[in-house]
Amino acid sequence: MTRAMTTKKxxxxxxxxxRVMSLASVLVAGTVVHSPRVADACSVCxxxxxxxxxxxxxxxxxxMSLMPLVAIGTLVFVLWRRIQKLxxxxxxxxxxxxLNEHTPRA
Amino acid sequence: MDSHSNPIHLISEERGEPRVMSNGVLxxxxxxxxxxxxxxxxxxxxxxxxxxxxxxxxxxQPRLPVEETALNTAALFLSGLLLYWAQQRFKTxxxxxxxPLVASIALGTFFILFQGWEWASMLAQGLTITSSTLGAFFYxxxxxHAIHAIVAIGLLISTWRRLERGWLQPSQLATTALxxxxxxxxxxxxxxxxxx
Numbered sequence: 001m002t003r004a005m006t007t008k009k010x011x012x013x014x015x016x017x018x019r020v021m022s023l024a025s026v027l028v029a030g031t032v033v034h035s036p037r038v039a040d041a042c043s044v045c046x047x048x049x050x051x052x053x054x055x056x057x058x059x060x061x062x063x064m065s066l067m068p069l070v071a072i073g074t075l076v077f078v079l080w081r082r083i084q085k086l087x088x089x090x091x092x093x094x095x096x097x098x099l100n101e102h103t104p105r106a
Numbered sequence: 107m108d109s110h111s112n113p114i115h116l117i118s119e120e121r122g123e124p125r126v127m128s129n130g131v132l133x134x135x136x137x138x139x140x141x142x143x144x145x146x147x148x149x150x151x152x153x154x155x156x157x158x159x160x161x162x163x164x165x166x167q168p169r170l171p172v173e174e175t176a177l178n179t180a181a182l183f184l185s186g187l188l189l190y191w192a193q194q195r196f197k198t199x200x201x202x203x204x205x206p207l208v209a210s211i212a213l214g215t216f217f218i219l220f221q222g223w224e225w226a227s228m229l230a231q232g233l234t235i236t237s238s239t240l241g242a243f244f245y246x247x248x249x250x251h252a253i254h255a256i257v258a259i260g261l262l263i264s265t266w267r268r269l270e271r272g273w274l275q276p277s278q279l280a281t282t283a284l285x286x287x288x289x290x291x292x293x294x295x296x297x298x299x300x301x302x
Binding site: 052053055056057059060063064067068071072075078079082083086 | 125126127135136139142143146147150153154156157158
C-alpha cells in the first residue's frame with residue numbers, strides 16, 4: 001500500500017517536472033526569439049542606432065565581401081581572354097606576337 | 107580550333123618569355139588586389155564613422171578644400187591619360203613616347219606637391235591627425251594614397267631613365283603604368299568619400 005502511494009507520488013513529481021521543463025523551454029524559446037534587440041547593443045560600436053549607420057555597415061559589408069571576388073575574377077577573366085586569343089593565333093598557324101603585340105623600333 | 111592537335115605554349119620557346127602576361131604585370135596585378143582591399147578597409151571604416159556622427163563634418167574643424175582638390179584630380183587624370191598615350195606611342199616608336207611620359211611624370215609630381223601644400227594649409231588651420239576623427243581619417247587615407255603616388259612617380263622616373271638609355275622593355279612599361287593607373291583610379295573614390 002505504501003509502495004503504491006510512493007509510486008503514485010513519484011509519477012506526480014515526474015509529471016510536475018515535465019510541466020516545469022516544458023514551461024521553461026517555452027520561456028527560453030520566447031526569450032531567444034525576443035532578445036535580438038538586446039543582442040544589437042554592441043559595447044564598442046554604435047551599430048543599430050540609426051538607419052544611416054545600419055546602411056553604412058550593410059554597404060561596407062557587401063562591398064568588402066564582393067571586392068576580392070570581383071578583383072580576382074577580373075584578373076582571371078583577363079588571363080582567360082589572353083589564353084583564348086593565343087589559342088586562336090596558334091590554331092591559325094601564326095606565330096603569336098610578343099606581349100603588347102608589337103616590336104618597337106629602337 | 108583543336109587545341110589538342112595544336113597545343114598552345116604559354117612560354118615562348120625561342121625567347122623564353124611569357125606569352126599571356128608578363129611576370130611583372132601579373133605580380134603587380136596581385137599586389138594591386140591587396141592594395142584595393144587596403145583602401146576598401148580604410149574607406150569602409152571612414153564611412154561608418156561618418157555615418158555614426160550626428161554632425162559631419164565636425165563643426166570646430168576646418169572644411170576640406172573641395173574645389174582646389176578637384177583641379178588636382180583633373181591633373182592626376184590627365185597624367186594617367188598621358189601615360190596611356192605614351193604606352194600607345196611606345197608600340198610604334200620608342201622615342202616618341204618620351205614627351206608624354208615626361209609630361210605624365212610632371213603632372214604626377216604637381217599632384218603630390220599640391221597635396222603637400224594642401225596638408226600644410228590644413229595643419230595651419232588646425233586640422234591635425236589628433237584633432238578629430240575627420241583629421242585622423244583624412245591624413246590616414248590621403249597620406250596612404252600619397253605614399254603610393256610618390257612610389258609610382260619614382261617607378262615612372264626609373265622607367266623614363268630606362269627609355270632614355272634604350273633599355274626599356276614593353277613589359278616594364280606596362281608594369282609601371284599599371285601601378286600608376288591604380289593610383290589614378292583610386293583617387294576619385296578617395297575624393298568622393300573623404301572630400302565630398
